[in-house]
Amino acid sequence: MATIIDVAKKAGVGIATVSRVINKSGYVKQETREKIERVIKEIGYVSNEIARSMTLQRNNIVAFVLPDCLHFFFGELLYHVEQELYQKGYKLMVCNSSEQLEKEIVYIDMLKTNRVDAIILLTNNDIEPYLDKSFPIVSFDRKFKDVPFVASDNYMGGVSAARHLIDKGCKHFMFIGDDAQGDKTPVQTEVSKRRLGYLDELKRNGIEEVIQIEYPLGNYLYLPEYVHQIIADHPEVDGIFAISDVVAAEVIFNIEKGGRNVPDDVKVVGYDGGRSYFKLGKRITSISQSPELIAQAIVSIILRLVNDQSSESVITPVTINLGETT
Amino acid sequence: MATIIDVAKKAGVGIATVSRVINKSGYVKQETREKIERVIKEIGYVSNEIARSMTLQRNNIVAFVLPDCLHFFFGELLYHVEQELYQKGYKLMVCNSSEQLEKEIVYIDMLKTNRVDAIILLTNNDIEPYLDKSFPIVSFDRKFKDVPFVASDNYMGGVSAARHLIDKGCKHFMFIGDDAQGDKTPVQTEVSKRRLGYLDELKRNGIEEVIQIEYPLGNYLYLPEYVHQIIADHPEVDGIFAISDVVAAEVIFNIEKGGRNVPDDVKVVGYDGGRSYFKLGKRITSISQSPELIAQAIVSIILRLVNDQSSESVITPVTINLGETT
DNA sequence: TTGTAAGCGTTATCAC
DNA sequence: GTGATAACGCTTACAA
Numbered sequence A, B: 001m002a003t004i005i006d007v008a009k010k011a012g013v014g015i016a017t018v019s020r021v022i023n024k025s026g027y028v029k030q031e032t033r034e035k036i037e038r039v040i041k042e043i044g045y046v047s048n049e050i051a052r053s054m055t056l057q058r059n060n061i062v063a064f065v066l067p068d069c070l071h072f073f074f075g076e077l078l079y080h081v082e083q084e085l086y087q088k089g090y091k092l093m094v095c096n097s098s099e100q101l102e103k104e105i106v107y108i109d110m111l112k113t114n115r116v117d118a119i120i121l122l123t124n125n126d127i128e129p130y131l132d133k134s135f136p137i138v139s140f141d142r143k144f145k146d147v148p149f150v151a152s153d154n155y156m157g158g159v160s161a162a163r164h165l166i167d168k169g170c171k172h173f174m175f176i177g178d179d180a181q182g183d184k185t186p187v188q189t190e191v192s193k194r195r196l197g198y199l200d201e202l203k204r205n206g207i208e209e210v211i212q213i214e215y216p217l218g219n220y221l222y223l224p225e226y227v228h229q230i231i232a233d234h235p236e237v238d239g240i241f242a243i244s245d246v247v248a249a250e251v252i253f254n255i256e257k258g259g260r261n262v263p264d265d266v267k268v269v270g271y272d273g274g275r276s277y278f279k280l281g282k283r284i285t286s287i288s289q290s291p292e293l294i295a296q297a298i299v300s301i302i303l304r305l306v307n308d309q310s311s312e313s314v315i316t317p318v319t320i321n322l323g324e325t326t
Numbered sequence C: 001t002t003g004t005a006a007g008c009g010t011t012a013t014c015a016c
Numbered sequence D: 001g002t003g004a005t006a007a008c009g010c011t012t013a014c015a016a
Helices: A004-011 A015-023 A030-043 A049-056 A072-087 A101-113 A154-167 A190-204 A224-233 A245-257 A291-306 B004-011 B015-023 B030-043 B049-056 B072-087 B101-113 B154-167 B190-204 B224-233 B245-257 B291-306
Strands: A061-066 A091-096 A118-121 A137-140 A149-152 A173-178 A210-215 A239-242 A267-271 A285-289 A314-316 A318-321 B061-066 B091-096 B118-121 B137-140 B149-152 B173-178 B210-215 B239-242 B267-271 B285-289 B314-316 B318-321
Touching (some): A015 A030, A061 A072, A072 A091, A072 A291, A072 B091, A091 A101, A118 A291, A149 A190, A149 A291, A154 A239, A154 A267, A190 A210, A224 A245, A245 A267, A285 A291, B061 B072, B072 B245, B072 B291, B091 B101, B101 B118, B137 B291, B149 B190, B149 B291, B154 B190, B154 B239, B173 B245, B190 B210, B224 B245, B245 B267, B285 B291, B291 B314
Parallel strands (some): A061 A091, A137 A149, A149 A314, A173 A210, A173 A239, A267 A285, B061 B091, B118 B137
Antiparallel strands (some): A091 B091, A285 A318
16 A cells, blocks of 8 residues: 555655645645645555554544443434544444443453543443543443543433323332442442432422332343233332333333233333334333433543543433323 | 553563563563563553554454444344454444445545455445445445445345235235335345345236335335325235335334224235334334344455455345234 | 564654 | 654564
């Protein structure tokens, strides 16, 4: 492949001048510039970003370590993060951890030897001890010490869900979500605030008795048998807030399999927005977090970090997206 | 950051020896090796993959240019491609084209200056004229001159769909899919063979009259109004093969909205496997292409390409996944 | 076994 | 305005 030296030789100039033309930096006589540009076209020179990274000590690559992109919201987030980064001149490397701590550790290690400029981390694992805080990291839905994070307004999401179910006349409430809350686990996610907002708002409305279902961490998991049992065990419940749309879908499926109707007998609110490329079944009423806003926040934090500026965490607003399940 | 030179100095050896230890290449006395390893740990040395890429003239990065990862099958494919590449020591860069030719062109250009080792291309655009055939490229579901591709057995998929609908007693058949076939468009996708297989098999069974619906290229698109009209216009049809699950879902939605039942009144077969993280609505009977097999095929082709070996295209088998829509 | 030194393709500092 | 030249951090002949 042609190098900057080939261009310089053929154009009869020094390589510094070629570099100036390529980077539009410094002064170059119009005439020289044109000659160089002509030669570049002629020999089909393409600049080498690796060599560039070498001298500049950065490669404009950001990595996203996340469980997978199959869960619709993760897919949306990945999509928008990439779009946003691209606009700012960054490329995106994807690392699917499949939710495994060991893989996350290996990935982060690898990313450091690859000298990516920053890492976006989306995990429910207890990875805090392995994190190198001197490396630019931003996390999603998760608070680590000294690491800025982005999360939707999980607490308000819980509040909205409660308020909506109350408005719809529900009397017996349930929450289904993961157990990363308080001091029960080493891991504390921002997501756990969905539960808090929900319970608080119900309490403010005089409702103290709420059936709380907890399952192992990981809101993209759904546990068919488990959910089936839960639904069967609590026939009195008529208002359910599920921690994600995936779980909500599982809940709805089981309620209807049990011969009851959603929303007539039981109303269900999910979290993530109720969006899907599949127009099958009822649209879920859901607390909607915006992947665009979140992606923007993540990228703006990254931009600060790579410039050695500190950055605050960001909470993005949520809305309730009315579907056919409440 | 510490470099190989720092390690060499501190260990009192030459940098070549350190390099040998890091890469486990060549002979190094056990004693020296241990000393170097100790120093590496001590000063927290992490090798620099950029510098490595510089000398080795490859960076073990592969890029995947695809429309998005929101369409479930694309998400599955992305996931498995990344997993497969990771196993082989490669990293994955994602480039969402959002289906736009201009973006694809800009991305491919960028990827070349970034010197990625290979590009995986998934597109329905007429990008052939812009392709640099000297660069390692593998495409999915699409045949370009001199570019190996991977595709599922689209023709057999069409045949299976037809056979299944016939078995189920359908009499009036329809196909809904894109129009990239024959010489009608400059773009010819492998996907268009779904239609051929379907029509051929119907013909072999004495069925010549098939309503063929064509919409603009892009099987991940769904056109709500259009599908609505199609369904309304053809009340006699009782067997439909849709080119993708997304389209099938739209079809089913519209049939049921029109007051008819699936599968009692109309049977519908989709393509992609009927998988989804959302357990809502009926499971679609669908021709299933395996994202794992496809990812394996893609990566094995890439491995050949980066080693300057030529490679054949690969067709992966399909199965029919019975759901509740036939 | 080990060390020296020549690349790899840029950018950027400094003279000119 | 422009051109040498020294980094950047590594691999790999080639010598020792």
